Amino acid sequence: MYLPPHFKMDELGAIHAAMRASRLATLVTATADGLVGTPLPMILSESEGEFGTLYGHVARPNPQWKLPAIGQAMAIFTGPDAYVTPSWYVTKAEHGKVVPTWNYVAVHAYGEVEFFEDADRLLDIVTRLTNLHESSRRERWQVSDAPDDFIRAQLRGIVGLRMPVTRIDAKRKMSQNRKLEDRAGVIAGLGASDDPVDREVAAMIPTQ
Template identity: 50%
Template sequence: MYTPKAFAIDDLQELQQQILGTRLALLVTHGQQGLLASHLPLLLNTDEGEHGTLYGHFAKANAQWKALHDGAEALVIFAGADAYVSPGFYPSKAGHGKVVPTWNYVAVHAYGTAEVFTDADRLLSLVSALTDRHEASRAQPWKVADAPADYIDGMLKAIVGFALPIQRLEGKRKLSQNRSTPDIAGVREGLAASPDPHDQALAHLMPKE
């Protein structure tokens, strides 16, 4: 990922928080079948390895798991808030007019090679943890144990799990840090006034005075 120094995220905790806050990641591999990508919910264990370990699973019918099994390096993309930045947000536009549109965004990229597994107990633990995480905010959370055991056993046979120790981690927060203080304020205020919730979310991340 092209990351000028002004935009780089170097703090491990901040990088991990972006991973934890991303509900659906994009896992990309390049193997014998060429480039493949899958959108997956993942778990991060911050206590395993230098940068943490990612856990997830594929449908067994999704051939991408075979690339991981063969040792292909994976790129996992965790996209955060993003917003289009209009030149009209910059006060400097009125002074010299030398401004162009851009895009502000937050993203983290994780790289590593994965271990693939099909052990039923390990898969059950993984899908239970994923379910518990995403059901936690519901008034009456659904649990894997709520379904018939034989049904769950059959479903587990249709998936392949993986553990991906993160070997390299990089992050980017492009929030107009390369602009003047008045221009940063103009972008923040312009996005905050937008009716688009994506713009508002990005504005909330931008530095204040």
């Protein structure tokens, strides 16, 4: 990922927060058959390793886990994004030398990926994933709400993965390269949008 200095994220806590906020990642591996990618929710264990460790699972019929990975895998996390029209820039009226762009947050995490079939490890992962995504609900569903034999049968249909992260590229492109007056115009434009993601991006643009 291209990382100009003014867009690069360096603080690990902020990077981890962006990864956690991206509820669906994409796992990409290079194989002898070409690139393979799978969208999937992942858990970040921040205390394991220098950059954390990722956990998740794929469907057993998914060929990705059976194809030996060439080199490291990459997990892609994306955050809020929005189109930025140059019509919002003060500098458009000054000289017209402006073009459209896109504001976004993206994190690419790299590491060797391990696939496993152990039922107890799989149960731990699906329980942690469920608890994570049910945590904001008033009436939370738990894995233990379903019959044990049903859950065990479901576990036979998935394969787990563990990926210790050894390198991270992280980018937060939020108009930092524009002067404050242009940023104010982008904030006002996105803030007036009917799209809640546009408004979320507006709130992420620095004002100083």
